[in-house]
Amino acid sequence: MKSDIVLAGVGGQGILSIAATIGMAAVDNNLYLKQAEVHGMSQRGGDVQSHLRLSSQPIASDLIPKGKADIILSVEPMESLRYLPFLSKKGWLVTNTTPFVNIPEYPDMDKVIAEIQNQPNHIAIDADKIAGEVGNRRASNIVMLGAASPFIDIAYDALEEGIRKIFNRKGEKIVEVNLKALRAGKQATEEAIAHMN
Amino acid sequence: MQKLLLLGDEAIAQGAIDAGLSGVYAYPGTPSTEITEYIQGSKIARERNIHSQWSANEKTAMETALGMSYAGKRAMTCMKHVGLNVAADAFINAAITGVNGGLVVVVADDPSMHSSQNEQDSRVYGKFAMISILEPHNQQEAYDMAYNAFELSEKYALPVMIRITTRLAHSRAGVIRKPMLDENKSSLPKDPTQFVLLPAFARRNYKHLLSTRPDLEMVSTESPYNWLMDGHDKSLGIVACGIAYNYLMENFQDRDLNHPVLKLSQYPMPRRDINHLIEECDEILVLEDGYPVIEELLKGYQEAGTPIHGRLDGTLPRDGELNPNIVAAAFNLPVEEGAPVPDMVKSRPPAMCKGCGHIDAYRALNIALEEYGPGRVFADIGCYTLGALPPYNAINSCVDMGASITMAKGAADAGLHPSVAVIGDSTFTHSGMTGLLDAVSEKTPITVIISDNFTTGMTGGQDSQALGHLENIIKGIGVEPEHIRVFKPTAANLDEMVEIMREELDYNGVSVIIPRRQCIQTLRNKSLVHKVKELGL
Numbered sequence: 001m002k003s004d005i006v007l008a009g010v011g012g013q014g015i016l017s018i019a020a021t022i023g024m025a026a027v028d029n030n031l032y033l034k035q036a037e038v039h040g041m042s043q044r045g046g047d048v049q050s051h052l053r054l055s056s057q058p059i060a061s062d063l064i065p066k067g068k069a070d071i072i073l074s075v076e077p078m079e080s081l082r083y084l085p086f087l088s089k090k091g092w093l094v095t096n097t098t099p100f101v102n103i104p105e106y107p108d109m110d111k112v113i114a115e116i117q118n119q120p121n122h123i124a125i126d127a128d129k130i131a132g133e134v135g136n137r138r139a140s141n142i143v144m145l146g147a148a149s150p151f152i153d154i155a156y157d158a159l160e161e162g163i164r165k166i167f168n169r170k171g172e173k174i175v176e177v178n179l180k181a182l183r184a185g186k187q188a189t190e191e192a193i194a195h196m197n
Numbered sequence: 198m199q200k201l202l203l204l205g206d207e208a209i210a211q212g213a214i215d216a217g218l219s220g221v222y223a224y225p226g227t228p229s230t231e232i233t234e235y236i237q238g239s240k241i242a243r244e245r246n247i248h249s250q251w252s253a254n255e256k257t258a259m260e261t262a263l264g265m266s267y268a269g270k271r272a273m274t275c276m277k278h279v280g281l282n283v284a285a286d287a288f289i290n291a292a293i294t295g296v297n298g299g300l301v302v303v304v305a306d307d308p309s310m311h312s313s314q315n316e317q318d319s320r321v322y323g324k325f326a327m328i329s330i331l332e333p334h335n336q337q338e339a340y341d342m343a344y345n346a347f348e349l350s351e352k353y354a355l356p357v358m359i360r361i362t363t364r365l366a367h368s369r370a371g372v373i374r375k376p377m378l379d380e381n382k383s384s385l386p387k388d389p390t391q392f393v394l395l396p397a398f399a400r401r402n403y404k405h406l407l408s409t410r411p412d413l414e415m416v417s418t419e420s421p422y423n424w425l426m427d428g429h430d431k432s433l434g435i436v437a438c439g440i441a442y443n444y445l446m447e448n449f450q451d452r453d454l455n456h457p458v459l460k461l462s463q464y465p466m467p468r469r470d471i472n473h474l475i476e477e478c479d480e481i482l483v484l485e486d487g488y489p490v491i492e493e494l495l496k497g498y499q500e501a502g503t504p505i506h507g508r509l510d511g512t513l514p515r516d517g518e519l520n521p522n523i524v525a526a527a528f529n530l531p532v533e534e535g536a537p538v539p540d541m542v543k544s545r546p547p548a549m550c551k552g553c554g555h556i557d558a559y560r561a562l563n564i565a566l567e568e569y570g571p572g573r574v575f576a577d578i579g580c581y582t583l584g585a586l587p588p589y590n591a592i593n594s595c596v597d598m599g600a601s602i603t604m605a606k607g608a609a610d611a612g613l614h615p616s617v618a619v620i621g622d623s624t625f626t627h628s629g630m631t632g633l634l635d636a637v638s639e640k641t642p643i644t645v646i647i648s649d650n651f652t653t654g655m656t657g658g659q660d661s662q663a664l665g666h667l668e669n670i671i672k673g674i675g676v677e678p679e680h681i682r683v684f685k686p687t688a689a690n691l692d693e694m695v696e697i698m699r700e701e702l703d704y705n706g707v708s709v710i711i712p713r714r715q716c717i718q719t720l721r722n723k724s725l726v727h728k729v730k731e732l733g734l
Contacts, residue, residue, distance in 0.1 A: 010545065019369075023202050027371060033202065036368040040227030040312035040656070044580065046547035061447035062368035062440070065521040067533035081542050087535035102548065107541035115539050 001031075001153040002055040004064045006083045009075035010100045011043040014141035017166065018073065019050050021145060025154050025162035026054050036062040045102050047079055054154065073148040075127065075141050076100045077112045084119075092121045094148040094189070096140060098128035123147055125188045131181055136174075139181035146185020150193070156186065200371035205361055208336040208372045209275075209303055210235035212343025217378040219270035219298070220248030222258035224627060225656035226277030227312035228366035229305035233275055234659075245380065251653075253662045254598070254627040255280035259287040259302070266300040266356075267392055269384030271347045275303040278317050283598065283628065285322065288356075292326040293402045294392045295354040298381050299347030303359045305366045308487050309518035312363075312655075314578075314595065316516065318487035320464065323358040327406055329413050330358045330464040331422065332439035336370040338422060338462065344375055349416065353409055362486045364518065365440050410465070418469050422462035425470050430455035434478030436471075437461065438491060441484035444524040452530075466491065475503050482527065483507035486519045548583055554714035555581040557686035558648050559591040561694035561712075562617070565702060573613055577601040577629070579621040580654045580716075592619060599628025605643045606636045615702040618645045622663035623653040630670060636707045637675040644701050645709045647671075648686075650716035651729055658719040665732045671709050680704060686712035 005022070007015040019035050026033040036051040051064045066085045072093045074080030080095035087093060095116060099109060116124050127143040134143075142163065149159055163182060167175045203211060210232045213221065223233040236242045236249040248265075252258035255276040265272035274284070281288060281304050288302060304319040323330035331346060333339035339361065346357040390398045417423060435458045437445045442460045459474050461467075475481060475495070481503055483492040492507035506512040512527050513519070522532050549556050559581075566573065576582055576592035577600060584591040594604055601618035609616035620629050625647050636643050649667060653659040663670070671681055682697050684690060694712065701708035713734065719725050 011547065023369060027200055027202050032371065034368055034370045036364060037204070038311070039231070039367050043657075044547040044550060044583065044655075045545070047545040059370075060450060061443045061521045062364050062370075063444075063520050065447060065525065065532065067535050069535070078542055079545075081539050084536040084538055085534045089533070089535070091535070103543055103545050105543050107543065111541055115541065119536070 002053070002057070003071065003153045004069045005052040005071045005073055005148070005152065006064060006069045006086050007050040007052055007073050008079040008083050009048060010079060010102065011045050011048045013075045013100065014138070015048060015050055015075060018141050018145045019052050020166050021142070021159060021162040022052060022054070022152065022154070024165050025158040028161060029154060029158055031056060031154070032059050034059045034062045047082060049083060071148055071151050073144060075144050077109075077116060077124070078107060081112070081115055090121070092123065092151045093119045094123045094144065094151065096127040096144050097124050098126055098140070123189050123192050125185070125192070127185065130184045130188060134177060134180040134184050136177045136181070139177050142178045142181040143185035143188075146182040147189045149182070149186050150189050200373055202369050203336055203340070203372045204231055204367055204369050205333070205336050205339045205365035206231035206305070206367070207235040208340040209343040209359060209361070210239070211372065211374065212340040213273050213301065213347075214239055214242055214247065215375055215377045216344045216347045217271050217380045218247055218273055218347075219380050220262065220265045221273045221275060222248070222252050222262045223275040224252050224254050224258055224280060225653050225659040226280045227656055228307060228363040229275045229277045229280070229303065230656045230659070231366070232303060241377070251660050251662070255284040256287055259284035259291070262300060263287060263291050263294070263296070266296040266298045267386060268298065270298040270381050272298060273301045273303060276305070277313065278304055278306040278319050279313060279315065279597065280304075281319055281322055288322065289326050290394060291356050292328050292406055293394055293399055295402065295405070296350055296356055297354070297384065297386045299350035300356040301343065301346045301350060301359060302356050303361070306360065306362045306487055308362055314597070316487065318490055319358065319360045320490045321488065323360065323464065324490070326356070327410065328355050328358055329416065330360055332360045332462045332464070333365060333422070334439050334442045334460070334462055336365070336368070336372050339365065340372045340374070342422065353412060355406070355409065360439070362440060362518070364486070414465050414468055417463045417465055418467035420463040420467070423467050423470065424460050425473065426458040426460070428455045428457040431457065431477050432479045434474040434481050435459070436474065436481060436483045436491060436495075438483070438485040441486050441519050441524070444519055444521045445484055447521040448525050448528065448530055461491065466494065471495070478503070480504045480506060482512065484513070484519065484524060484527070546586060548586065549580055550717055552717050553580070554650055554686045554712060554716070555584065555648050556589070557688060557691070557694070558646065558712040559584045559589045561686070561691055561698055562619070562646065563589065563591055564695045565698035566615070566617070569615060569702075573608070573615060574617045574619060575601045575604040575608065577618070577620040577624045579624050581619055581621060581648050584619070598624055599632055602629050602632035602636065602643070602645055605645070606632065606641045609641050609643050614642060616643045617702070618643060620645065620647055621654070622647055622649040622651065622667060623661040625667070626662040626670070630674060633671070633676070633707070634674050640706045642705045643707055644698070645707070647709060647711050649711050649713040651725065651734070652716045652719050654716045654718065658716060658722060664728065665734075667711065676707050676709050680706065680708040681711070682708070683711040683713055685714050687714070
C-alpha cells in the first residue's frame with residue numbers, strides 16, 4: 001500500500017498534529033513513513049504544508065513528486081487549491097470550508113468554493129462548525145483528519161489509537177474531544193459520498 | 198526494536214546522546230534548532246546531566262564545545278549555515294588545534310532560503326577546514342552518523358562536520374537506535390601545547406592536519422555511507438550527494454536505473470570511486486542540494502576531459518533546493534503534474550502575530566520618523582524583520598545578526614540623521630553588544646531600539662540570554678542612563694512612545710529605547726511568565 005498526502009493550512013492551524021497522529025498510527029502498523037514539515041518563518045501565519053508519505057515499501061523521497069499525491073488534506077479552503085499540481089488524477093481533495101483570512105486580498109469565498117467543487121474528487125466540509133458541535137472549535141484539524149480517513153490506507157482504529165497517544169499528555173478530556181472530532185469528520189465524508197451516489 | 202519517529206534534527210540528537218555525548222552547545226537557528234531542543238527534552242540527557250542550555254551565539258557555542266573536548270568529553274555544537282559564519286574563527290582553528298574528546302559540528306543549510314538570508318553550502322567550510330564531512334541522505338543515516346562521528350573525531354583527533362539541509366532537518370521517519378555508550382571520562386590533552394596556536398605550534402599542527410588528508414580520504418573510500426552501484430549504461434555516471442540520492446531513487450522506483458551511481462555522503466571525496474566512475478562513463482551528472490561543490494571539483498578550471506553536468510551547465514537550476522521533479526527534468530522524465538494553481542490563490546507571507554509588541558513599536562517609530570522621511574532604519578534578524586512588509590514598511594535593512602547597530606553607526610558616520618537600529622533582545626546579546634560599544638566609544642548619534650520580548654521568538658521561543666540583564670549590559674557598555682528609555686508597547690501607549698522616540702531621535706549621542714512586552718507566543722510558558730514576574734519586568 002501507499003498513501004501520499006499533502007497536508008495544507010496556515011501556520012498555527014494544527015497540521016502538525018494531524019501529521020503526528022497519522023505518523024503514530026503508521027509506526028504502530030509497521031508502515032514506512034516520511035513526513036516533511038515546515039518549521040520556522042512560515043509558522044508565523046504564512047502558508048504551511050507537510051508532505052506525508054506512507055508505504056509498505058521503503059520510501060525514497062521526503063517530498064512527494066508533482067501529480068503523485070493521493071490526497072490533499074487541507075484545514076483551509078484557499079490553501080487546498082495551492083497544492084493542486086501535486087494531486088494525482090485519481091486523488092482526492094479534502095478540505096475545510098472555513099477560511100482563515102489574514103491577508104487583505106483573500107479571494108471571494110464563493111469563487112473558492114466553486115473552484116473546489118470544480119475538482120473531480122473533492123470533499124468540502126465545515127470542520128470548524130463540526131468541531132464546535134463536538135465541543136471544541138480548536139479540534140477542527142482532527143475533524144479534517146477524520147474526513148480524510150476513508151481515503152487513507154490505515155485502519156480507523158489505528159488513527160483512534162494515534163489520537164490517544166498524541167493527546168494523552170493533555171488529559172482525558174482533550175483525548176475524548178479529539179476522538180469525537182475524528183468520528184464526526186469521518187461521518188461527514190461518508191454522508192457526502194452517500195449523497196454523491 | 199521499536200522504531201522512533203524522528204526529524205532529521207532529532208535523529209542527530211538521539212545519535213549523539215547514544216554515543217556518550219556530554220554537552221551540546223548552540224544558538225537557535227532554523228533549521229537546526231530542534232537538535233538542541235530534543236536534547237533539552239530528553240529524559241536520558243537529563244539523567245546523564247548532559248549540558249544543553251543555549252549559548253549566547255554560535256561562536257561562544259563552538260568555543261565552549263571545543264573546551265569540553267579539551268577536557269576529554271564528547272561535545273557537539275549545532276547551528277544554521279549562517280551561524281557557522283559567526284563561529285568560523287573558532288571552527289577553522291579547531292581543525293588546527295585538533296580535539297581531545299570527540300567534537301562534532303552540525304550545520305543545517307537552508308537551500309531555497311525558507312528561513313534564511315542566503316543559501317551558502319557548509320561543505321565549502323568543511324573543505325576549507327580540511328576535516329571530514331558527513332552528509333546523511335535519510336534520518337537513519339543521520340542517527341548513525343551522529344553515533345559514529347565522535348569515534349571518527351577521536352580517531353584522527355579532528356572535528357567532524359555533519360551537514361544537513363532543511364528538508365532532512367525537518368522531515369520525520371523511523372529510526373532504530375543503537376546501544377547507549379558511556380560518556381568519556383575527563384582527561385587532559387596528552388600534549389600540553391596542542392591547543393596553543395602560537396605560530397611555532399600552529400605550524401606544527403597545520404603540517405599534521407595536512408598529513409591527515411590521505412587518511413581522511415581513505416576513510417571516505419571505506420565509508421559505509423558512500424557506495425557505488427553498477428549499471429550497464431555507461432553513457433552517463435551519476436554522483437548523488439546526501440539527500441539528492443533520495444530524489445534520484447524516487448524517479449526510478451518504477452523504472453530501471455541502468456546508469457552507474459556513486460552515492461556520496463562522506464567527504465573528502467573518495468578518489469578511488471570517483472576515478473572509477475569517470476573512467477568508465479562517457480559523461481557525469483552531479484546531483485547535490487546546495488552549491489555545485491562536487492560538480493566544480495570534478496569540472497576543474499580547464500573543463501578538460503569527461504563532460505560534467507549539474508547546476509553549472511543548466512541541467513539543474515543554479516539555485517534553490519532540489520526536489521524529485523527537478524531531478525526528473527534532468528533525465529527528461531515525464532511529470533504528470535496535477536491541475537495548475539488557480540489565479541485566485543494569493544500568496545500568504547508570514548506576518549507578525551496579532552497582538553505582538555513589535556507591531557506597536559513599529560507604529561510608534563513610523564510616526565516619530567514621519568518628519569524625517571524614509572530610509573533610515575537598520576533592522577536585524579528576528580520576527581521584527583517582518584516589519585519590512587506592508588502595512589509597516591518600517592525597515593531598510595536585514596543583513597546578519599547584529600548588523601543593525603553597526604550599519605546605523607556607519608550611516609550616521611556618513612551623515613545620516615537620525616540613524617536608527619532595530620534589534621531584538623536575543624539578537625542584541627548574540628552580536629549587538631560589541632557594535633553598541635563602538636557607537637558609545639565615539640558618541641555616534643544613533644537611536645537603538647531593542648524590541649525586548651524576553652525570548653528568541655522567530656525560532657519558537659527559546660530562552661534569551663538578555664533576560665534580566667539588558668539594562669545592566671547597556672549601562673555597562675556606557676550608554677548614559679537618561680538615554681535608556683523603557684516602556685511597554687501597547688496601542689494605548691502610542692502617544693507616549695512617539696514622544697519618547699522623538700526626544701531620543703533628537704539626541705546627539707547614543708540612545709537606547711526598549712519597548713518591552715512578553716512575546717505572546719510564550720504566554721503559555723509558565724516558567725518564563727514566572728521568571729519575568731520575579732524579575733519585576
